[in-house]
Amino acid sequence: xxxxxxAQTEISVVEKEDVTLDCVYETRDTTYYLFWYKQPxxxxxxxxxRRNSFDEQNEISGRYSWxxxxxxxxxxxxxxxxxxxxxxxxxxxxxEPYNFNKFYFGSGTKLNVKP
Amino acid sequence: xTAVSQTPKYLxxxxxxxxxxxxxxNLGHDTMYWYKQDSKKFLKIMFSYNNKELIINETVxxxxxxxxxxxxxxxxxxxxxxxxxxxxxxxxxxGPILxQFFGPGTRLTVL
Numbered sequence: 001x002x003x004x005x006x007a008q009t010e011i012s013v014v015e016k017e018d019v020t021l022d023c024v025y026e027t028r029d030t031t032y033y034l035f036w037y038k039q040p041x042x043x044x045x046x047x048x049x050r051r052n053s054f055d056e057q058n059e060i061s062g063r064y065s066w067x068x069x070x071x072x073x074x075x076x077x078x079x080x081x082x083x084x085x086x087x088x089x090x091x092x093x094x095x096e097p098y099n100f101n102k103f104y105f106g107s108g109t110k111l112n113v114k115p
Numbered sequence: 116x117t118a119v120s121q122t123p124k125y126l127x128x129x130x131x132x133x134x135x136x137x138x139x140x141n142l143g144h145d146t147m148y149w150y151k152q153d154s155k156k157f158l159k160i161m162f163s164y165n166n167k168e169l170i171i172n173e174t175v176x177x178x179x180x181x182x183x184x185x186x187x188x189x190x191x192x193x194x195x196x197x198x199x200x201x202x203x204x205x206x207x208x209x210g211p212i213l214x215q216f217f218g219p220g221t222r223l224t225v226l
Contacts, residue, residue, distance in 0.1 A: 045217040097212050100170050105158040
């Protein structure tokens with residue numbers, strides 16, 4: 001069965017610290033997609049990144065970077081030089097592309113960035 | 116410009132009432148979804164429609180009835196509301212391998 005685990009319930013850091021949010025997934029599919037979403041205090045769900053199972057290249061977007069490792073079934077998210085505006089709940093998700101793109105969300109990690 | 120919109124944003128009602136939440140997307144996607152987010156932020160899929168056809172129904176009480184008049188709209192009707200229905204309900208849409216794009220959410224409070 002598909003499953004996404006975000007073991008870190010809540011993380012607190014001080015501004016400018018680097019922080020890594022962990023995501024571990026389980027699937028028997030060989031083709032799948034992984035996602036990260038951000039939910040700021042205002043409540044909307046914002047798409048951050050999509051990765052397919054055949055592309056293990058790390059990705060960097062500004063202060064954000066993602067490390068996808070199939071060997072450990074992990075898709076971790078690092079924020080470099082965190083800022084107060086990064087405070088949010090971050091969700092990792094796994095999709096079943098052959099099942100109408102059904103998503104399996106992790107339970108989320110709440111990130112508190114203090115000034 | 117809004118990609119996925121939901122109305123209303125807030126809904127406060129008494130136990131036992133019936134209420135509806137509407138969702139519209141202008142992204143041209145074939146698939147739409149309803150999620151429930153509880154107070155612990157856990158996101159649980161409820162339903163999904165593809166081209167007006169129900170394709171995912173995740174053991175939701177039959178007091179919840181989705182309706183899709185066309186592929187751009189997916190509404191959620193809830194009968195006989197209970198305290199436990201209080202949550203934020205999100206609508207989303209996507210294409211086959213695309214990200215799901217979410218609406219702003221509807222915060223339902225049942226008193």
